[in-house]
Amino acid sequence: MQHPHEPHIGREWSHCTRPQPCQTHRCSAIIAIAVLLSLGAIPDLSAQMQAAREAPAAREALGARIDSLAAEHKTYIREIHVRDSLRAEYNARLRTDTMLIGPFLLVSHTPASDDVVAAIRDEWAARTAMVGPAVSRLDGVVIGLNVGTHVIRGLAGTKVYDFSVWGANGRADYRRAAERVITSALTDALPEDMRNWLDGGSLGTRDAHRWAYRHLATSNLPQAQRCFAREPQSCAAALMGTHASGVSAHTRSSLLQHALDLGGDGSYARLIEDASDASARLANAAGRPINDVVLSWRATIQDARPNVNASVARAGFWTLIWLAGLALLAMRSTRWRLG
Amino acid sequence: MTRAMTEVLRTQWLASRWLLVPIVLLCIGLPQAVVRLATRYAGGSLDRLNPGMTSEIGPPLLIGALEGLSAIFPFLAAITGAAIALAAWNWDHRTNHVYALALPVPRSRYALMKLWAGALILLVPTLAIWIGAWLATAGVMIPDGLRAYPLAFTARFLLAALLIYATMFALAAGTIRTTLVIFIGSVLLLMVMGVGLPLLHDHLGVDLITPLQTAWYTMLGWPGPFEVFGGSWLLIDV
Secondary structure, X not given: OOOOOOOOOXXXXXXXXXXXXXXXXXXXXXXHHHHHXXXXXXXXXXXXXXXXXXXXXXXXXXXXXXXXXXXXXXXXXXXXXXXXXXXXXXXXXXXXXXXXXXXXXXXXXXXXXXXXXXXXXXXXXXXXXXXXXXXXXXOOEEEEEOOOOOOOOOEOOEOEEEEOOOOOOOHHHHXXXXXXXXXXXXXXXXXXXXXXXXOOOOOOOOOHHHHHHHHHHOXXXXXHHHHHOOOHHXXXXXXXXXXXXXXXXXXXXXXXXXXXXXXXXXXXXXXXXXXXXXXXXXXXXXXXXXXXXXXXXXXXXXXXXXXXXXXHHHHHXXXXXXXXXXXXXXXXXXXXXXX | OOHHHHHHHHHHHHHHHHHHHXXXXXXXXXXXXXXXXXXXXXXXXXXXXXXXXXOOOOHHHHHHHHHHHOOHHHHHHHHHHHHHHHHHHHHHHHOOOHHHHHOOOOHXXXXXXXXXXXXXXXXXXXXXXHHHHHHHHHOEOOOOOOEEOHHHHHHHHHHHHHHHHHHHHHHHHOOHHHHHHHHHHHHHHHHHXXXXXXXXXXXXXXXXXXXXXXXHHHHHOOOOOOHHHHOOOOOEEO
């Protein structure tokens, strides 16, 4: 049995040497906790006592507030109904039409005009043979027809190619827009190394060779200048290098388009087949060595030199027509007024 | 050329000859100034008369500098056309058209003769700008790959000046009332289109572009009246 004066080794309060002081500490702690709890409870108790004194008035205030909240709730529900009905009406009016043109799904909020459909159909038809069996890479491509106030931005995570028309030239603008969306979709379907080589460019459009001529003719780079000055090796070196070689994206787009044109049917499919680098892909697509491709491309862009005089002549024709109209206006629209 | 036409031409020449002096000087001097400034900006001297001073400059820098500086030429063409048009009618307005009423010709023919006379007078600044363009491009060595287009530049200037001349002539031919009618008519047209296009879209499902776009593209795009202003005004180009 342990002696009462022995220390309580291995137990709580082990620093106590005698039972009396330990009991005193325990009691002090209990009292302190009780005091603290009672101090915390005092405000609640006083609040309850206050509320009990003012119970009738508080009840009335709370009742009034509940009534007002109920009224607000009714208003809110009514507004929700109005909003839902408006949205339903909006959706009912906002038809979403879809149409399949080749591999493309044309989506629009209003029925697509015949001219738009014809433009997309024609532009796709001009490239169908070139794309060949690679058409499967375009399955599910969505073209959003955005020519009104209701704009199609995206459809459940699907990339939408924006068909927007800003000009006032009708069918010509539709053709350009159709060409833009189709070449964009074809560019996005290219292997990554080819897209990197294009350096932001895309499959060539109608103006690709003309832009390439302008960029090459005005380039500051020695390789590009030598290429322009009929040195084929420089052309290949400048064009097949990385974007650091400085040849513009327009120029690369033009070369790619030329290789596809040379290759004819199925050239796009051959372009995306496995190959070591961009030059091998272009050679595969064209079906001939890359040097031949570059040489013939150079001749092509020489023919595509922008004709400054022709643009002035065209502007002149329309200017004369407008002049005739203005002359008629000057002759007939006014009368002499004296005084 | 009839005697009446000769008389109208002579009258119009008298009315606009002093106005033409600064315009002709600008037309001769500006092309040369622009080309010289562009070559200097591009970091070289292309002076054909001083081969020792010739140094290689990059075509892109030259084209870039010319693109920036050539924006002055459409304004020059517009000022030229407007000045000659206003000078054509200024004298008539000031004298309350007494001289024109005294002539034995109908008003429409008189207006047409004045229009022709002004157009002929426009040939003077056009000749001046051709001389200026020729001097500007003949005096420099064009880098490889680029060409000088003094004739196309002059033709563009003439067309632009003629267009502004005819527009201002048609407006100035009448009274303030006519000018107001044309102006208010244009504004109303734009407003009607602003309301009408959304209505067309909502009720008939027809989508058209906004009035501002319509006005912009109609005026500046092909085959709009001011398309000639939107083309290349470069004296030296690819």
